[in-house]
Amino acid sequence: MKVVTETKGQNSYSFQEFVEKREKLDWYRDEPFLQEMAKKYLRHDFNDIHEKILSFSPKVSGEWNRLAERLARPEVHPYMLHFDAFNNRIDRIVRPVETHQLEQGVFGEGLFSSKMSPWESFIKRMLIHQLGEAGVACPLTCTHGLVALLEQFPDDEYPELYDILMHTKEGEGGEFAIGAQYMSEIQGGSDLPANVLEAVPDGKYYRLYGNKFFCSVAHADYSVVTAKISESEKVSTFIVPSWLPGDKEREKRNSYEINRIKWKMGTAELPTAEIEYKGALAYPIGPKDKGIAVAVGIVLTLSRLEIGIACAGFMLRASREAELYSNFRTVFGKKVKDYPLSASKLRKIKSAAERTTAGAFKIYDLFLKLEQPLNPGLKSDHPLEIRKQLFNLRELVLLQKINVTQEGAEVLREAISIFGGHGVMEEFSSLPRIFRDVVVNEQWEGPRSLLLTQIYRDISRVVDWYPPREFVQGVLEGAPEETIQEFSVQLEELLQKPVLGEVTEASIEAAAEWDQFCTAFFKAYQETAL
Incomplete structure (x- = not known):
């Protein structure tokens, strides 16, 4: 007698087709727009760098992405781990083996080495940022700032600084050191003049005493630290090694303790700590009592610039994966992409990704064209036209930082919605993790209100040699004349309104107008980049 076994209620649905296609994606080869931007800005260097990126990209898209997920x-x-078995204070930061593997691979590329061109490094970093923080993005950014600071202020009196530069930029024995920047204190946050960390002279060196409250990349080898020299009210900048020679192997830190690692909503793979300095040896760098100009003009400017590159990478990945899923998933008999509301979202996501990428390339192109683009200040000895270009760069970096992080959060949220309920499942998609990283980036290196204030003050301070209309024309070069005219009039009017100062109904309204203006103005800049 033949027995018939019925299988009722079984579901054979599988995501395997989508997963396999996603895993085979090459983040550079399969991103035509990124290649178009590279061809436009790399010009005669494109073919050589294109081949190098084609060789590099599968590593990021494949092996490194799998490490980042784990x-x-x-x-x-x-x-x-504060103590070892013998009660010695070691303050060891324990990280998974995958982080060490990824870190070794990423830093082993020598992205800031003299052997690598800036454009090659730029595109590689835009790809690396598509991993999310992954415990390497912020360290890369901070190391870039440290290298730039050391190059800007060489000092033969402190040969240790040259050794640190070589260790971070060119590597030693194949190992590249990692940099960090510790500036914020509990009472001030972004208000660096409020720093109270004390630097006590010790011969030609200094010893640091006090607390730093937000210290990302707490596992770094070297850090840029702001402090006030004893009996001074002005901030200076120092380079602080995490270990003195021979002490790293013994896990004996340079006279400081790590109180705890912070619990953050994003960049969770990155150890951000509170640090207590108890006489740490420090090397001064740059002009004494000009630490804020040094720190902001070089280190924070590069960090803000990098956040723009990162957000372009975030949006490119979000667009690519949302489009892939929408072409796979069928709901109520139609693919997700075939519903007008979904198609509208996909178009919005792609448009924002391309516009942000184009803007990042255009700003970086200006950055590379200018000689000594960092730390110029508003008053300099440069010819007037160079001063204007430097000012454009200064404001564009700030505008980019506040706008692409805000729009980045919106884009990631829209991309997540394309996935429906699966979009918030951490094992299903990287997008929730990257969304949280964007929100953190929006606060890092100065929140939106602070930078909007800085932009307004900057433009107000240069009107005698860079009138608003000329500034708008300079930034929006290539835009339609009516667009330039519209923004020129708006800017001139806003500079006469009480955007800053006491809180009144009029100032609140003016501040909201200023916020909206800066968003629209920067989007117009991005459009010209397209």
Whole structure:
């Protein structure tokens, strides 16, 4: 007698087709727009760098992406081990093996080495940022700032600074050191003049005493630290090694303690700590009592610039994966992409990604064209036209930082919605993790209100040699004349309104107008880049 076994209620649905296609994506080869931008700005260097990126990209898209996914799991997030078995204070930051593997691979590229062209490094970093923070993005950014600071202010009196430069830029024995920047204190945050960390002279060196409250990349080898020299009210800048020679192997830190690692909503793979300095040896760098200009003009400017590059990478990945899923998933008999509301979202996401990428390339192109683009200040000895270009760059970096982080959060949220309920599943998609990283980036290196204030003050201070209409024309070169005219009139009017000062109904309204103006103005800049 033949027995018939019925299988009722079984569901054979599988995501395997989507997963396999996503895993085979090459983040450069399969991103035509990124290649178009590279061809436009790299010009005669394109063919050579294009081949190098084609060789590099599968590593990021494949092996490094798999490492990033594994190290993002909450059970392997960094934690502190304050003492060893013999009660010695070691303050070891324990990180998963995947982080060490990824870190070795990323830093082993020598992205800031003299052997690599700036454009090659730029595109590679835009691809790396598509991993999300992954425990390497912020360290890369901070290391870039440290290298630039050391190059800007060489000092033969402190040969240690040259050794640190070589260790971070060119590597030693194949190992590249990692940099960090510790500036914020509990009472001030972005208000660096409020720093109270004290630098006490010790011969030609200094010893640091006090607390830093937000210290990302707490596992770094060297850090840029702001402090006030004893009996001074002005901030100076110092380079602080995490270990003195021979002490790293013994886990004996340079006279400071790590109180704890912070619990953050994003960049969770990155150890951000509170640090207590108890006489740490520090090397001064740059003009004494000009630490804020040094720190902001070089280190924070590069960090803000990098956030723009990162957001372009975030949006490109979000657009690519949302489009792939919408072409796979069928709902109520139609693919997700075939519903007008979904198609509208996909178009919005792609448009924002391309516009942000184009803007990032255009700003970086200006950055590379200018000689000594960092730390120029508003008053300099440069010819007037160069001063104007430097000012354009200064404001564009600020505008980019506040706008692409805000729009980045919106784009990531829209991309997540394309996935429906699966969009918020951490094991299904990287987008929730990257969304949280964007929100953190929006606060890092100065929140929106602070930078909007800085932009307004900057433009107000240069009207005698750079009138608003000329500034708008300079930034929006290539835009339609009516667009330039419209923004010129708006800017001139806003400079007469109480955007800053006491809180009144009029100032609140003016501040909201200023916020809206800066958003629209920067989007117009991005459009010209397209």
